[in-house]
Amino acid sequence: MNQILEKSIFEYSRPGRAADAQHPPQNEAAAAAVETIPAALRRRGKPLLPEVSELDVVRHFTRLSQLNFSIDTNFYPLGSCTMKYNPKACNQYAMLPEFLARHPLAPDTQGQGFLSCMFELQEMLKEVTGMKAVSLNPMAGAHGEFAGVAMIRAYHRARGDLARNEIIVPEAAHGTNPATATMCGCIVREIPVDAQGDVDIEALKKAVGPNTAGIMLTNPSTLGVFERKIEEVARIVHGAGGLLYYDGANLNAILGKVRPGDMGFDVIHMNLHKTFSTPHGGGGPGAGAVGVSARLEPFLPVPIVGRDGDHYRWLAESERPQSIGRLSAFMGNAGVLLRAYIYMRMLGREGMSRVGEFATLNANYLMARLQAAGFDLAYPERRASHEFIITMKRQAKELNVTAMDVAKRLLDYGFHAPTTYFPLLVPECLLIEPTETESRETLDAFIEAMVAILGEAQTDAAKLKGAPYTMPVRRLDDVRAAKQLELTWKPVNSAA
Amino acid sequence: MPFIPHTDEDVRAMLGAIGAPSIEALFDEIPQSLRVQGLQGIPEGLSEMQIGRLMSERARQDGRPLSFLGAGAYEHHIPAAVWAITTRGEFYSAYTPYQAEASQGTLQLIHEFQTMITSLTGMEVSNASLYDGGSAVAEAGLMAVRAHRKSKSLRVIIPSTVNPNYRRVAISTAGNQGLRFETVPYLRESGCIDMTALGAFAGEDIAALVIQQPNFFGQLEDVDALTDWAHAEGMLVIAAVNPTSLALLKPPGEWGTKGADICVGEGQPLGVPLSSGGPYFGFMTTRMEYVRSMPGRIVGRTVDLEGRNGYTLTLQAREQHIRRGKATSNICTNQGLLMTAATIYMSLIGPAGLARVAESCMTRTQQLVAAMLRQKGVRQAFAGPRFHESVLLLDRPAVAVLRALEDQGILGGVDLAADYPELGSAILVCATETKTDDDIERYANALGSAMQAVRAA
Numbered sequence: 001m002n003q004i005l006e007k008s009i010f011e012y013s014r015p016g017r018a019a020d021a022q023h024p025p026q027n028e029a030a031a032a033a034v035e036t037i038p039a040a041l042r043r044r045g046k047p048l049l050p051e052v053s054e055l056d057v058v059r060h061f062t063r064l065s066q067l068n069f070s071i072d073t074n075f076y077p078l079g080s081c082t083m084k085y086n087p088k089a090c091n092q093y094a095m096l097p098e099f100l101a102r103h104p105l106a107p108d109t110q111g112q113g114f115l116s117c118m119f120e121l122q123e124m125l126k127e128v129t130g131m132k133a134v135s136l137n138p139m140a141g142a143h144g145e146f147a148g149v150a151m152i153r154a155y156h157r158a159r160g161d162l163a164r165n166e167i168i169v170p171e172a173a174h175g176t177n178p179a180t181a182t183m184c185g186c187i188v189r190e191i192p193v194d195a196q197g198d199v200d201i202e203a204l205k206k207a208v209g210p211n212t213a214g215i216m217l218t219n220p221s222t223l224g225v226f227e228r229k230i231e232e233v234a235r236i237v238h239g240a241g242g243l244l245y246y247d248g249a250n251l252n253a254i255l256g257k258v259r260p261g262d263m264g265f266d267v268i269h270m271n272l273h274k275t276f277s278t279p280h281g282g283g284g285p286g287a288g289a290v291g292v293s294a295r296l297e298p299f300l301p302v303p304i305v306g307r308d309g310d311h312y313r314w315l316a317e318s319e320r321p322q323s324i325g326r327l328s329a330f331m332g333n334a335g336v337l338l339r340a341y342i343y344m345r346m347l348g349r350e351g352m353s354r355v356g357e358f359a360t361l362n363a364n365y366l367m368a369r370l371q372a373a374g375f376d377l378a379y380p381e382r383r384a385s386h387e388f389i390i391t392m393k394r395q396a397k398e399l400n401v402t403a404m405d406v407a408k409r410l411l412d413y414g415f416h417a418p419t420t421y422f423p424l425l426v427p428e429c430l431l432i433e434p435t436e437t438e439s440r441e442t443l444d445a446f447i448e449a450m451v452a453i454l455g456e457a458q459t460d461a462a463k464l465k466g467a468p469y470t471m472p473v474r475r476l477d478d479v480r481a482a483k484q485l486e487l488t489w490k491p492v493n494s495a496a
Numbered sequence: 497m498p499f500i501p502h503t504d505e506d507v508r509a510m511l512g513a514i515g516a517p518s519i520e521a522l523f524d525e526i527p528q529s530l531r532v533q534g535l536q537g538i539p540e541g542l543s544e545m546q547i548g549r550l551m552s553e554r555a556r557q558d559g560r561p562l563s564f565l566g567a568g569a570y571e572h573h574i575p576a577a578v579w580a581i582t583t584r585g586e587f588y589s590a591y592t593p594y595q596a597e598a599s600q601g602t603l604q605l606i607h608e609f610q611t612m613i614t615s616l617t618g619m620e621v622s623n624a625s626l627y628d629g630g631s632a633v634a635e636a637g638l639m640a641v642r643a644h645r646k647s648k649s650l651r652v653i654i655p656s657t658v659n660p661n662y663r664r665v666a667i668s669t670a671g672n673q674g675l676r677f678e679t680v681p682y683l684r685e686s687g688c689i690d691m692t693a694l695g696a697f698a699g700e701d702i703a704a705l706v707i708q709q710p711n712f713f714g715q716l717e718d719v720d721a722l723t724d725w726a727h728a729e730g731m732l733v734i735a736a737v738n739p740t741s742l743a744l745l746k747p748p749g750e751w752g753t754k755g756a757d758i759c760v761g762e763g764q765p766l767g768v769p770l771s772s773g774g775p776y777f778g779f780m781t782t783r784m785e786y787v788r789s790m791p792g793r794i795v796g797r798t799v800d801l802e803g804r805n806g807y808t809l810t811l812q813a814r815e816q817h818i819r820r821g822k823a824t825s826n827i828c829t830n831q832g833l834l835m836t837a838a839t840i841y842m843s844l845i846g847p848a849g850l851a852r853v854a855e856s857c858m859t860r861t862q863q864l865v866a867a868m869l870r871q872k873g874v875r876q877a878f879a880g881p882r883f884h885e886s887v888l889l890l891d892r893p894a895v896a897v898l899r900a901l902e903d904q905g906i907l908g909g910v911d912l913a914a915d916y917p918e919l920g921s922a923i924l925v926c927a928t929e930t931k932t933d934d935d936i937e938r939y940a941n942a943l944g945s946a947m948q949a950v951r952a953a
Contacts, residue, residue, distance in 0.1 A: 005600075005805065009608050009843055022575045023849045024929035030855040033862050034744060036881050041716055043746050046847040048615035057843045058577050065586035067601035072585025074598075085499055086589050089544045095579070098555035103565040104773030105910050107902060110561055113554030114772055127537035139627040139774065140829035142816070150672055176828050178821035185672040188821045226525045257523055258530045273829065277499075282602040283592040283624065283793065283832025285775035301668070325668030329568055329630035329661045329762065330773025342551065348541025349534065351498050357519045358500050364522050365510040372513075383525050411598050416591075422817070439501040440510060466801070471597035473806035481798035481810040485787070487621045488611040489797075 005472060006063040008489050009050045019054040067472045068282070069416045075442050077366075079387045079419035079431025080174070080222060082252045082274030084359075087343060090277065094338035104330035108313040114334070115312035119305045121341040122289075128352060129251075129268055130261025131291030135300040137332040141249060144269025144288025145180040145216070150324045151267055151292065151299040152214045152243045153184055158299075158322060164241070168207050168215040170199055172223050172423040174249060177216045186213055193425070197223040197379050199233055208240035218247040219263065220254065220385030222423045223378065224363070224431065234264030243267065243296075251275045252435070253360060253386035256353030266293045275355075276340035287336040298322040303331050358436035359386035362443060366434050369447045374454055378426045387433035389426050390418075396428045401457040401464050403428040408475065409456070409467035413449035498541060562935055563907040564864065566885045566926025567712070568629060568659050569773065570765045572740070572853065573930055575844045578767045582837045592793070592829070596808040602832070603807035606795040609839040616742050616842075617735075617759040618749025619781035623792035625835040626827065629736070629762025630665035632778030633658070633706065635791050635825060636734045636760045637670045637677070639782075640704035642824065643757075643789035644732055649701040655680040655689045657711035658736060660915040678702070687715040687878030687887065689722065698729060707756070708736040709745065713924065714861070714885025715878055716745070723752030732757040739779070740765045740857065741883045743850040758782045767841025768834050777831035777838065788814060791825030856929035857884035860936070864927040867940035873947050877922055885926045887912065887919070892950040894921040900946035906939055908946075 034042075052060075069076065076083035102114060122134040138144035149167060156164040167181035171190045178188040191203045199217075215237050219227040227233070237244055246260040246268035252275045260268045272278050273286035280286075292300060302323050306315040314331075317323065344352065363384040370390060371377050378389035392403045407417030407430065419431040434443060456463050468474065502510075507519070516522055523531075542550065563571060582588070586601060593599030593606075610622040626632045637652045652670075654663050654677045667677055678697070683690045688711065705726040709717050719735075726733045735748035735756035748756035764776040782790055788811065796810035816823040845853065861884045868874050868888055877887035890897055894911045901908035909923030916922065927936065 006604065008604070010611070018846050018848055019575070019844045022573070022844050023852045024573070024856040026852070027856055027859050029859045029863070030852075033858040034855055036858075036862075037716065037744060038881060040720060041718075041746055041881070043742065043744055044750075047612070047742065047747075047850070049612055049845070049847045049850065050843050051846050051848070052843060054575075054577060054844060057840060058581065060843070061581045061605070061840055062584070064601035064605050065581070065584045067599075067604070068586040068590045068593075069595070069598040070586045071589035076591065078591055081591055083589075083591060087499060089547060091583060091588070093548055093551035095583075096551060096555040098558045098560055100769035100771050101560055101563075101571070102558055102772045103563050103571070103770050103907065104569050105565050105567055106561070106563070106772075106907055107898075109902065110907070111558055111772065113557035117551075117554060124538055127535055130532070139631070139831070140827070142826040142828045143627060143631075146669070146826060150668070153672065174828075175816040175818070175820045175823070176826050179816035179819075179823040179826035182821045182823075183669075183673065183826045185674060228525055228527070231527065231530070254526070256535055257532065258526050259532050262530050262532060279588045279833070280591045280829075281831075281833030282587055282590040282599070282605075282836065284830040285777075285833060286829040326661060326664040327631070327668055328774065329628050329659065329665060329776075332773070333775040334772035335769075335775050342547055345539065345542050345550070346498055346544065346547050349536070349538040351541045352535055352538055354497055354500055357522075358497075358502060360522045361502075361507065361510055361514075361519050364514045364516070368514045383522055407595070408597065411595065416598060417595050437499050437501070440506045468597050472600045473597055473804055474801040476596050476800050476806045476808045477798045478808055478810070481796040481808050484798075485621075485784070485810070486797040487607075487787070487794060487810075488614050489608065 006060065009060050010489050012052045012056045012060060013050040015051055017051045017053055019057065074414060074416050075438060075446055076416040077418050077432045077434050078416060079433040080249055082433060082435055084277055084435035085437040086277050086279040090339040090342045093342050094335055099338060112312055115305050117338060117341045119307055119312050121337055122305060124344050125270060125289055125291060128255060129291045130259030131268060132294045133297040133300060134289055134291045135304050136289045136337050137301045137327050138269065138288035138290055139328055139333045140284060140286040141269060141271040141288045142176040142180060143327060144290050145176055145247065146183055147290045147301050147324065147327060148245050148267040148269055149180050149184040149186065151296050152245065154299045154324050155296055156213055163211050164213040166211045167213055172221055172425045173216060173218065174222060174247065177247060197221060197225040197382060198227055198229050201229060201232060204233060204236055208236060208242060212240050212242035214243040214245050216245040216247055218250050220250045224385050224388040225379055225382045226385055230263050249274065250385065253356055255356040257356045267296050272336060272340040277343045278336045278339040285333045285336050287333045287340065299324050301325060301327050355436055362434040362436060362438060363387055366432060366443050370450060373447065373451045378429060387431060390430045390432065391426050392428035395457055399457050399461050401461050403430050405464040405467065406430065406453055409453050409464050410449060411468040412470045415446055415449055561905050561907050564909055564925045564927060564939060565907050567910045567924055568762060569770050571770060571928055571930050572765055574767050574769060577844060578837050578840045581840055582833060587836050588833065593809060600807060603795050605836060605839055607797060607807050609835050610795060612839065612842045613779050614781050616739060616747065617781045618747025619759050620784045621787045622781040623790055623794050625830040625832060626778035626780055626792055627831060628774065628776045628778045630662045631669065632760035632780050633662040633736055634666040634669035636758045636780065637666055637675055637704065638673065639758060639789050639791060640732045640734055641675060643786045644703050646730060647701055647703055649703045650674045651676045651678055651702045652704045652706065653678045653680060653697060653702060654706045657682045657689055657713065658706055658708040659712045686880045687713040688717050702731050704732040704734050706734045706736060710738060710741055710883035713878060713887050714882040716881045719751045723756060727752065727754055735759040737761045738765060739763060740854050743854040763834065763838050766838035768837055775831055775834050777834035789824060792827055792830060853929050860927035860929065860931045861886060864925060864936050867936050868943060871940060871944045871947055877919060884928060885924055887922055887924050890921045892921065892947055894923050896950045897946050900949050901942055904942045906942050908943065
């Protein structure tokens with residue numbers, strides 16, 4: 001990896017330098033136009049933007065990009081994140097000039113091509129999830145969660161069932177689940193899972209009651225196993241008057257095999273940036289489309305695409321009087337949705353069923369081989385779903401080597417680290433998700449690296465403590481980052 | 497098999513290592529009653545050549561009309577380098593930079609973004625993006641309630657001059673936590689907040705006032721007076737701004753005596769294509785004293801084991817993956833790639849270029865408005881200074897006029913009837929640096945004939 005650090009863009013800056021080709025032509029009327037702004041409302045000083053050439057910019061940001069790991073450059077087995085290959089066609093065809101230029105408030109008549117893609121995407125998502133209706137509006141998984149819990153709340157309120165404000169969440173859930181419940185004004189009740197990774201049914205029975213709004217579940221769970229008692233969970237929660245929320249973070253595992261709608265879920269969100277392979281973009285954008293059963297359909301967030309004969313149109317808000325409302329200024333992450341649409345059309349019916357199969361094959365293969373190589377599994381008697389957990393608890397005790405040490409050392413071997421220290425329930429855990437797009441050779445190379453690291457742990461544990469060695473930086477001082485906040489670049493002479 | 501590399505031999509060997517007879521056997525923990533047989537509603541798969549053809553046809557169907565639409569999304573020139581670099585796989589296909597050592601590129605870029613956007617808005621700290629302008633206003637309302645040291649009020653004033661969709665998103669998002677949004681009318685002469693009506697809230701316990709500048713109509717609010725009034729009443733001030741305009745307009749950090757407390761906005765004008773409404777990104781900046789109340793990811797500079805400069809996510813105790821139900825927000829995935837595009841855009845365009853873009857937008861809009869006013873039956877709705885949008889009143893039904901313009905390949909403005917019925921037949925128009933003399937001439941002529949056609953009808 002590139003060891004040379006790249007200086008700040010501001011250090012390239014020279015007063016008076018500019019990428020002139022990017023400026024609009026000087027207009028004689030401009031001075032008069034600016035004069036119309038009252039002096040008190042005008043900006044006085046220049047903003048701190050770099051004054052650089054176009055080549056400076058291209059080199060600087062290209063070099064920065066080279067300091068990153070990415071799917072395009074490295075195996076990225078980050079559990080619960082589904083870092084599968086993002087096909088180039090999805091990007092290219094979503095970025096056709098007409099799609100990019102289309103204004104969000106352009107009339108339906110000048111968006112039939114785009115709207116037909118969105119309508120068909122809604123239909124395909126209904127089919128793969130078994131839900132009755134879909135809204136594409138939410139812009140990320142957590143945003144979809146928000147829409148889902150807000151709909152559950154609106155449903156109970158519409159029935160005059162005002163006491164239902166508790167959301168039950170298994171302790172292994174993503175942090176977004178309890179945070180979402182809070183954002184929706186609900187109270188969170190966490191329940192344990194049993195030794196096999198399934199929901200503790202007795203605890204669930206005790207937790208439900210007249211205050212239960214619903215339960216949020218990920219299935220397969222964040223423990224990398226399928227929740228086998230899902231039908232019983234559904235009976236208990238529905239029996240108590242609550243609804244079931246499906247967190248679609250792990251939908252990739254079961255695509256084409258089993259559908260959340262058939263499991264009894266009332267509302268789900270799908271992470272299109274996981275299961276449907278839109279890029280993660282170094283933190284976003286995502287898309288968190290939501291699907292609902294018939295009883296929640298009236299509450300879906302707007303806008304939604306409808307069809308009258310051959311004409312596609314946005315359903316008017318007056319047609320959705322019980323909607324939880326609008327969650328984005330326009331229609332959510334349209335460009336991301338186009339990428340997901342293209343991906344689904346390329347895969348088609350058969351390709352989509354293969355996703356779950358090969359994601360599961362890769363995970364079980366990796367799990368079996370790592371176990372044989374001496375790693376401890378968190379749930380050794382269970383099948384892996386599309387991911388599984390290794391626990392370094394024994395090595396931490398015997399060799400003083402932690403999951404974090406293994407994760408950092410993997411970077412030196414050219415592999416992105418698995419998810420570490422999540423779920424919190426399993427001590428010293430590595431949550432590993434290979435995805436279906438990785439070859440057997442890549443998985444074998446990862447296994448070799450893990451075996452080599454285990455060897456190092458036994459012979460030279462100190463070496464792991466110091467890892468990584470080949471990245472642009474060594475381990476960073478997070479405590480200093482939080483204590484001496486340096487959140488913006490400062491010129492050297494003013495930093496003193 | 498599209499995007500799946502396994503050969504038959506691979507499958508056999510892998511199943512052998514697992515000790516399973518078939519791939520199907522790997523799903524034996526799922527109750528049979530739940531299994532689905534095929535996805536009949538999904539069409540057959542397409543090759544890349546086939547999907548390319550299909551998408552090109554659909555894109556062609558939508559065409560490239562000449563657009564004078566704004567209302568929160570703006571057509572600007574985007575330098576070719578912006579997306580050439582943004583779509584490099586190392587940015588495009590990377591995850592959130594939790595493994596800092598393997599993500600220094602993204603982390604340093606976010607740090608540079610934080611520097612640029614705090615300077616542009618005149619604030620001290622920034623996060624790494626929110627979903628869009630609307631959700632940023634909603635998060636700012638929640639943050640103001642959380643950050644306010646003296647008031648426990650859940651009331652926020654959001655005047656009618658703020659983008660109506662931002663107001664809707666704020667209500668849908670923050671209403672669940674009990675926030676109440678109060679509205680204030682605008683003056684019919686100026687299209688700006690009615691200060692007298694606002695004055696009726698004096699003495700009440702309210703957490704914050706939202707001020708959009710330029711406001712939804714494109715008019716410039718008296719931000720100094722509004723900010724000082726709100727501060728005197730014990731409220732925090734939330735500024736909602738257009739980043740392009742800040743090359744010319746006073747940054748929120750300098751509004752009034754003390755400056756705004758939280759600044760948010762839609763980042764789309766900074767190098768992000770219109771793309772039917774997204775993905776865009778919301779930005780949020782604030783003062784250092786409120787940094788721990790801010791939602792979203794934040795990057796800080798630090799040093800590594802050998803004392804070298806490096807970047808990492810910081811203050812993570814605010815966030816959902818650490819604090820769970822007590823986090824400042826549930827946001828996790830944000831709009832990182834769009835923030836990446838904006839950082840490259842701001843670097844390319846520079847301070848002089850951004851000012852040139854903003855001046856050009858103002859000039860073109862003034863030229864557009866003058867050309868429209870030359871047509872019979874067109875009047876200006878509001879007097880006073882504006883940025884790059886304006887409301888025009890028509891003596892014919894706006895719906896019919898806009899449709900007649902559409903027939904000539906022109907998107908002539910946003911009909912305000914649904915949100916501002918009291919204005920009568922009114923349209924919001926916008927011209928940016930992308931419009932030429934010819935474009936404006938073409939629009940004015942088309943408007944003239946459209947008005948006549950509707951008149952005749």
